[in-house]
Amino acid sequence: MIPYGKQEITADDIEAVVKVLKSDFITQGPVVPQFEKGITDYTGAKYAVAVNSATSALHISCLALDLGKGDILWTTPITFVASANCALYCGASVDFVDINPQTYNISAEALNYKFVEAEKNNKLPKVLVAVHLTGQSCEMNEIKRLADQYNCKVIEDASHAIGGKYQNKPIGNCLYSDITVFSFHPVKIITSGEGGMAVTNQKTLSNKLNLLRSHGITRDQSLMTQPSDEAWIYEQIELGFNYRMTDIHAALGLSQLKKLGGFVSERHKISNRYKRLLKHLPLTLPHEIEDSYSGLHLFVIRLKLDLISKSRKEVFDALRASGIGVNIHYIPVHTQPFYQNLGFKTGDFPESEKYYQDCISLPMYHTLSEAQQDEVIAALEDALR
Numbered sequence: 447m448i449p450y451g452k453q454e455i456t457a458d459d460i461e462a463v464v465k466v467l468k469s470d471f472i473t474q475g476p477v478v479p480q481f482e483k484g485i486t487d488y489t490g491a492k493y494a495v496a497v498n499s500a501t502s503a504l505h506i507s508c509l510a511l512d513l514g515k516g517d518i519l520w521t522t523p524i525t526f527v528a529s530a531n532c533a534l535y536c537g538a539s540v541d542f543v544d545i546n547p548q549t550y551n552i553s554a555e556a557l558n559y560k561f562v563e564a565e566k567n568n569k570l571p572k573v574l575v576a577v578h579l580t581g582q583s584c585e586m587n588e589i590k591r592l593a594d595q596y597n598c599k600v601i602e603d604a605s606h607a608i609g610g611k612y613q614n615k616p617i618g619n620c621l622y623s624d625i626t627v628f629s630f631h632p633v634k635i636i637t638s639g640e641g642g643m644a645v646t647n648q649k650t651l652s653n654k655l656n657l658l659r660s661h662g663i664t665r666d667q668s669l670m671t672q673p674s675d676e677a678w679i680y681e682q683i684e685l686g687f688n689y690r691m692t693d694i695h696a697a698l699g700l701s702q703l704k705k706l707g708g709f710v711s712e713r714h715k716i717s718n719r720y721k722r723l724l725k726h727l728p729l730t731l732p733h734e735i736e737d738s739y740s741g742l743h744l745f746v747i748r749l750k751l752d753l754i755s756k757s758r759k760e761v762f763d764a765l766r767a768s769g770i771g772v773n774i775h776y777i778p779v780h781t782q783p784f785y786q787n788l789g790f791k792t793g794d795f796p797e798s799e800k801y802y803q804d805c806i807s808l809p810m811y812h813t814l815s816e817a818q819q820d821e822v823i824a825a826l827e828d829a830l831r
């Protein structure tokens with residue numbers, strides 16, 4: 447089976463991890479801050495806080511932005527459930543903004559409209575989670591302008607997008623957001639096993655994120671309510687969690703980070719080749735916005751079902767049967783049973799639901815060979831026939 451995504455672990459990665467295993471610290475040692483510095487150097491953000499997953503990073507980012515009971519978070523229906531669940535962890539509620547039918551990212555137009563309505567109804571959100579689906583940035587210029595106008599904080603969920611750029615600057619520089627979150631799950635662009643990172647340019651947010659990832663405990667005199675010269679003293683000043691990343695994971699992440707640029711340019715070669723060789727088929731291929739360089743986590747095609755005699759399920763099943771590990775990203779979050787129980791209904795977000803009817807993610811990872819890609823294309827041609 448050619449999977450839809452996969453990691454590549456080479457000798458240098460293994461060496462970096464073994465080095466940590468042989469050292470004095472396997473968690474909370476010197477490598478986590480080295481990985482964090484690697485990410486701030488790469489993105490240009492001022493501060494980075496490594497955690498055990500992007501889900502944890504989203505959770506403590508919401509808390510750091512004071513999201514709580516009575517507050518509202520908005521995100522897109524076309525995302526992994528974690529982008530919405532983070533609000534519910536904090537006791538806040540969730541609402542969704544429909545997607546742009548060309549980019550599949552949150553629609554700036556729909557966002558504008560929804561802000562106007564929400565202001566009338568006194569239901570303005572405190573936080574917006576903008577998800578860079580497939581690795582292509584949302585239109586952050588416009589999103590930031592609207593968010594500022596309505597006093598709404600912005601988290602970029604860049605789980606798909608490390609290594610990508612927007613307006614010639616690395617995604618994660620936080621010029622358009624309060625916090626950006628990355629995932630290092632093995633299926634993403636670089637991996638630490640499990641792992642995530644929150645980056646920000648705001649010192650107060652970085653302090654809060656640091657506290658929340660480790661029980662709300664500090665040994666920093668400047669943060670203590672009663673500074674003490676007793677060396678054993680620590681203070682718990684928030685209710686935090688154990689969301690720490692280990693040095694073992696950080697070593698793998700840091701080793702992979704060194705290769706990020708190469709990984710993403712390989713993904714672009716594969717994407718360009720797909721675009722060239724799939725042109726003749728009844729498909730909608732990914733649309734690139736101006737001033738954008740995608741991280742290319744995913745390569746999503748949409749079937750022009752009115753030109754095909756088969757259903758999406760038939761095409762999907764045929765591809766799987768010929769050993770192509772296609773997938774669907776994503777089932778709209780608001781149609782999940784848990785969210786239906788919260789009151790969302792099928793029909794609430796038509797563009798997202800339309801997208802879900804005909805999307806398929808083709809295999810996309812930097813070690814996908816031309817021969818494997820040819821296999822994918824041949825299987826797709828067959829399946830569409």
Ligand SMILES: *Cc1c(COP(=O)(O)O)cnc(C)c1O
Pocket residue numbers: 498499500501502525526528529577603605606628629630631641642
């Ligand atoms: C993978 C993913 C997450 C969650 O990442 P984990 O590191 O697995 O917690 C969140 N949001 C999006 C958009 C993702 O793709």
